[in-house]
Amino acid sequence: MVQIEKVEHYYINNHTMVISPNYDPIYQSKIIETNRTVLAKQTPIKIIDSSCIQEGGATLDGRKKAIEIVTKKKVMIPIPVDPSKGIILIPTMKVRHPDCTWIDYCHIKDCQSILGHKNETEVIFYNNQSHKVDLSPSKMHNQVMLAAHVFGYFIKNKYIS
Numbered sequence: 001m002v003q004i005e006k007v008e009h010y011y012i013n014n015h016t017m018v019i020s021p022n023y024d025p026i027y028q029s030k031i032i033e034t035n036r037t038v039l040a041k042q043t044p045i046k047i048i049d050s051s052c053i054q055e056g057g058a059t060l061d062g063r064k065k066a067i068e069i070v071t072k073k074k075v076m077i078p079i080p081v082d083p084s085k086g087i088i089l090i091p092t093m094k095v096r097h098p099d100c101t102w103i104d105y106c107h108i109k110d111c112q113s114i115l116g117h118k119n120e121t122e123v124i125f126y127n128n129q130s131h132k133v134d135l136s137p138s139k140m141h142n143q144v145m146l147a148a149h150v151f152g153y154f155i156k157n158k159y160i161s
Contacts, residue, residue, distance in 0.1 A: 003036040010040035012051035012081050012089075012104075018131050019044045019089070020101040034107070034127050044102060048079060048089060055082040064095060070153050071146060078105065078147040083154035090143045092135045101133055105147035113137040 010031055012019070018032040027039035029047055040047060049060040058066075060079060067077045075094055079102075081087040086106035093100040103123055110124040114132065121140040124130050133140065 004039065005036060006039045008041050009050070010038055010042060010047050011054055012047065012087060014085055014087070016087070017104050017107040017125055017129070018101065019047060021099060032129070032131065034125075034129075043098075044100065045096065048081065048102065051081050052079070055085075055087070060095075067150055071149060073146070076143065078143070078150045080150055080154060083151060086151065088147045088151050090147045092133045092140075092143075099134075101131075103131070103133065105144065105151060108144060111137060111140045111144065 006027060010029065015033040015035065016031060017034060020030050021044060022028055022030040022039060027041055028043045029040040031038040031040060045060065052058055052060050052063050063079055064077060067080065068074050071077055076091050077095070078091070079089045079095070081089055088105040089102040090105055091100050091102055107125045108123055109126045112122045112124065114120045114122055119134060119136050121133050121135055121137045122130050123133055123140070135143070
């Protein structure tokens with residue numbers, strides 16, 4: 001059985017796989033980690049913003065603007081919370097949409113279509129857990145490829161001298 005913990009504040013870490021709205025007046029976010037589920041009082045956007053500031057001293061908006069320049073996209077862009085640790089979050093909707101779910105790129109093993117549900121995708125993680133998102137498989141694949149581009153942008157200097 002998965003352990004559920006309730007917290008006041010949550011910071012994204014290497015175990016964070018999914019951040020989604022929880023639709024509860026007190027615990028507004030549900031976070032799925034590799035070995036536990038966390039309910040947090042903050043909204044997903046607040047969690048991401050405070051984690052961006054803590055991990056690199058830049059706000060969510062600052063990182064979003066930087067990635068808009070890198071990718072030449074303005075909608076549904078991945079957010080590099082801590083690219084040095086591989087923490088790149090993929091949105092399933094517009095970044096500020098209250099129903100947006102966020103998936104950590106480096107935990108994704110595969111994305112599969114769900115029979116009879118053309119606008120839903122099952123995301124399979126490396127620990128063999130899965131999570132259903134309201135996004136077509138082709139759009140989810142595009143989001144994963146865009147996150148890979150962002151990830152590569154930040155780590156390429158380690159390999160190029």
